[in-house]
Amino acid sequence: MANTAIELPPKGGFSFDLCRRNEMLAKKGVQSPSFRKTGTTIVGLVFQDGVILGADTRATEGPIVCDKNCEKIHYMAPNIYCCGAGTAADTEAVTDMVSSQLELHRYATGRESRVVTALTLLKSHLYSYQGHVSAALVLGGVDCTGPHLHTIYPHGSTDTLPFATMGSGSLAAMAMFESRYREGMTREEGIKLVCQAICSGIFNDLGSGSNVDVCVITKGQKEYLRNYELPNPRTYVSSKGYSFAKGHTEVLSTKITPLKEHVKIIEGDAMEE
Amino acid sequence: MDMDWINAPHSMGTTIIGVTYNGGTVLGADSRTSTGMYVANRASDKITQLTDNVYLCRSGSAADSQVVSDYVRYFLHQHIIQLGQPATVKVTANLIRLLSYNNKNTLETGLIVGGWDKYEGGSIYSVPLGGTMLQLPFAIGGSGSSYLYGFLDQAWKDGMSKEEAEALVVKCVSLAIARDGASGGVVRTVVINSEGVTRNFYPGDKLPLWHEELPLRNSLLEEASSEAEPMHA
Numbered sequence: 001m002a003n004t005a006i007e008l009p010p011k012g013g014f015s016f017d018l019c020r021r022n023e024m025l026a027k028k029g030v031q032s033p034s035f036r037k038t039g040t041t042i043v044g045l046v047f048q049d050g051v052i053l054g055a056d057t058r059a060t061e062g063p064i065v066c067d068k069n070c071e072k073i074h075y076m077a078p079n080i081y082c083c084g085a086g087t088a089a090d091t092e093a094v095t096d097m098v099s100s101q102l103e104l105h106r107y108a109t110g111r112e113s114r115v116v117t118a119l120t121l122l123k124s125h126l127y128s129y130q131g132h133v134s135a136a137l138v139l140g141g142v143d144c145t146g147p148h149l150h151t152i153y154p155h156g157s158t159d160t161l162p163f164a165t166m167g168s169g170s171l172a173a174m175a176m177f178e179s180r181y182r183e184g185m186t187r188e189e190g191i192k193l194v195c196q197a198i199c200s201g202i203f204n205d206l207g208s209g210s211n212v213d214v215c216v217i218t219k220g221q222k223e224y225l226r227n228y229e230l231p232n233p234r235t236y237v238s239s240k241g242y243s244f245a246k247g248h249t250e251v252l253s254t255k256i257t258p259l260k261e262h263v264k265i266i267e268g269d270a271m272e273e
Numbered sequence: 274m275d276m277d278w279i280n281a282p283h284s285m286g287t288t289i290i291g292v293t294y295n296g297g298t299v300l301g302a303d304s305r306t307s308t309g310m311y312v313a314n315r316a317s318d319k320i321t322q323l324t325d326n327v328y329l330c331r332s333g334s335a336a337d338s339q340v341v342s343d344y345v346r347y348f349l350h351q352h353i354i355q356l357g358q359p360a361t362v363k364v365t366a367n368l369i370r371l372l373s374y375n376n377k378n379t380l381e382t383g384l385i386v387g388g389w390d391k392y393e394g395g396s397i398y399s400v401p402l403g404g405t406m407l408q409l410p411f412a413i414g415g416s417g418s419s420y421l422y423g424f425l426d427q428a429w430k431d432g433m434s435k436e437e438a439e440a441l442v443v444k445c446v447s448l449a450i451a452r453d454g455a456s457g458g459v460v461r462t463v464v465i466n467s468e469g470v471t472r473n474f475y476p477g478d479k480l481p482l483w484h485e486e487l488p489l490r491n492s493l494l495e496e497a498s499s500e501a502e503p504m505h506a
Contacts, residue, residue, distance in 0.1 A: 127340055130379075151313075157335030159306065159314040171311065 014132065039207020041169030042072060042083035043197045044138040045181065046162045047190035050147045050218035051140035054194035055083045056169065056202050057227070058209040065209065069227070073215045077102050077113040079222065080141030081215045082122075085167035086134040086154060094135050098122050115141040115148035119158060127156025136166045142217050169201025169208040176200045187216065195229050202231065286455020288417030289319060289330035290445050291387040291397040292429075293410050294438035297466025298387040298395035301442035302330050303417065303450050304458030315458045324349050325470070327365045327388030328463050332415035333402070338382040341372050362388040366398035366406055374404025383414045389465045417449030417456035424448060439464060439473070447480040 022032065042055045059067035074082050074095040080102075084091025098121045102113045118139055126133055137152040151164045163181050165173040176197040185193065194214055201208040212229040215222065289302045302319040305312055319331050321342050329345075331338035345368045352368075353360050366386040373380060386398045399405075399412035411429055413421050428441060439462055446460045460475040478489045 123336075123339070127336055131336075153308070153313070153336070155334070155336040157306075157339055159317060161314065161316075 014129075039169070039205065039209075040072065040085040040167030041165065041173050041198055041201025041205060041208040042085050042138050042167050043165045043173050043177070043194055043201075044083065044140045044149045044151075044163065045177065045185075045190060045194060046140075046147050046149050047185045047187060049187060050142045050216065051149055052187075052190045052194050053081055053083050053138060053140050053215040053217070054198045055213045056198055056208040057211045057213060058202075058207070059088055060207055068210050071213065071226070073213050073224065075099060076118050076139070077106070077141065079143055079217060079220075080113060080115055080118055080139070081217060081222070081224075082118070082140075083138040083166070085136045085138075090133045090135040091137065094122065094125060094133060095137070098125070112143055113141075114143040114145065115139065115150065119150050119152065122152050123156045123158050126152065126154060131155040138164055138166050140217060142219050147217075165197065165201075167201070167208065169198075169205035172200040172204040173197035191216065191225075191228070199229070199231055286417070286453065287319065287332040287415030288421070288446050288449035288453060288456040289332050289383075289385050289414045290418070290421070290442055291330060291385040291399075291412045292433075292438050292442055293387075293395045293397050294433045294435055296395065296435060297389045297464065298397055299435070299438045299442045299462055299464050300328055300330050300385065300387045301446050301460060301462045302415075303446055303456040304461060305456055306335055307455055312457070317458075318461060320461055320463050322346075323365055323386075324353065324360050324388075326359055326390060326465060327362050327386065328465060328470070329365075329369070330385040330387070330414065331382065332384070333382035334380070337380045338384065341369065341380065341382060341384070344372060345369055359390065361390040361392055362386060362396045362398065363390075363393065363408075366400065366408075369398075369400050370404055370406040373400050377402075377404050385412050385414050387463075387465065389467060391467075395466065413445070415449075415456065417446075417453035420449050420452045421445050435464060435466070443475055444481070447475075448483060450477075450480070451483045451486060 026032065039058060039060045040056060044051060044053045053073055055072035057069045057072065058065055059070040072083055074084055076082050076095060076099045082095050084095060098118055101121055102118055105117065106113055122137060122139065126135065131154045134154050136154055139152060140149045149161060149164060151159045151161065151166055162183065163177045165177060176193070180193055191214055195212050198212045210232055211227045212231070214225040214228040216225070286305060286307050287303060291298060291300045300320050304316050304319065306314040306317045321329050321331060323329050323342065323346050329342050331342060345365065348368050349360050349365055352364065365388065369384055369386055373384070381402070383402055384400045386400065389395045397409055397412050399407045399409055399414065401414065410431065411425060413425065424445065433441070442462055443460050450456045459477055460480060462473045464471045482488060
């Protein structure tokens with residue numbers, strides 16, 4: 001019987017080994033890198049034929065906009081899409097993971113995926129991580145039981161609603177929805193209201209901006225309208241374009257360093273495939 | 274940006290109440306789910322079905338109470354198959370109590386189990402934070418319940434009829450909504466007896482007005498411009 005302890009592979013979940021090191025670094029004044037978050041305004045609403053999801057396209061890293069046109073409406077199944085707010089890595093990873101699980105489930109059952117299946121898979125995953133997976137989602141889709149719209153919070157609780165908003169711009173978007181939503185809207189009215197809500201978030205919330213993405217899901221059909229509205233175009237672009245011809249920049253000094261080969265074959269045969 | 278409330282856990286400030294009457298039980302709850310200072314869902318349903326004759330009122334952390342109710346519904350379903358007859362309220366309450374007590378360090382949820390079975394008739398069990406189980410003729414829970422203890426001491430009577438019991442439940446929840454910031458929205462009730470289950474819904478503007486509350490009036494701005502009708506709770 002060996003006396004040495006066997007290094008078991010980690011069973012999953014978070015490893016908190018580096019927490020003490022991080023605390024020590026923080027005391028010394030080293031700032032930890034900020035996460036890439038999607039500040040975000042995401043919305044969803046149920047209309048007469050199905051579900052419409054909407055999202056802005058700004059991704060932020062602290063105060064900097066790191067992606068002016070990111071995609072926040074993620075594919076889950078041919079009839080189910082999910083908008084994600086919170087840490088971008090978390091929303092991407094969790095939606096990809098559940099999307100694969102749904103595909104395997106479709107092969108096993110031979111049927112179209114249901115929205116409640118995606119809901120249960122997402123909520124159990126998020127609950128088991130006790131809120132540390134920072135993903136706030138708006139899940140919508142149409143299946144054999146009808147159109148469904150759910151919100152999922154990072155701690156794993158869910159709500160089922162006719163219209164929903166999430167993210168830092170959720171208050172601005174909800175104000176639009178609360179005053180203008182009606183049951184049984186047509187497709188055009190629904191898309192218009194979703195755009196108004198997202199624009200409200202884009203213009204009134206610092207964490208949201210750039211363009212509006214819309215996704216319309218109906219029975220048997222889905223339309224992913226990427227960049228449906230571009231309310232923030234680049235206002236000035238020189239019509240002549242910008243040219244940087246030689247001679248415009250003054251050369252102060254020149255130094256040329258030839259790169260030498262560092263690889264020498266000493267002995268033996270050359271490597272073969 | 275001070276947006277800590279966005280990542281705050283989804284909790285149900287809540288007022289929940291369960292009352293037995295001669296012949297069954299009436300469960301009642303408000304409909305507000307808050308995330309910090311924001312109302313995340315103003316029309317939530319806090320009375321969830323566990324089986325045909327037993328329902329559960331949830332309060333505290335939304336995630337924890339949803340998970341507990343999902344597990345108990347699953348265990349209860351298996352129990353019913355094995356038993357071959359409808360589950361009793363006592364067994365349901367015990368399942369809730371076992372989960373609550375054995376996970377007391379991680380869970381934060383106060384629950385009221387109510388239902389009807391052929392052995393005990395209507396019964397109410399309260400399972401508050403630590404996982405105690407108490408069988409009571411009536412039970413209250415959630416942050417809004419603080420405002421109801423004195424009221425129920427005076428207003429509760431044994432042997433009420435179904436209408437009296439439901440009216441009492443609606444009155445209680447609306448009084449708590451008036452005083453508790455974390456409770457609001459609509460009042461939902463569920464009446465369970467030998468005949469079956471009836472769900473009722475009392476929108477905010479149909480509730481009685483209490484001290485210093487003003488009657489509903491359409492804003493003049495709305496009357497001046499004719500926009501689309503705003504959606505009521």
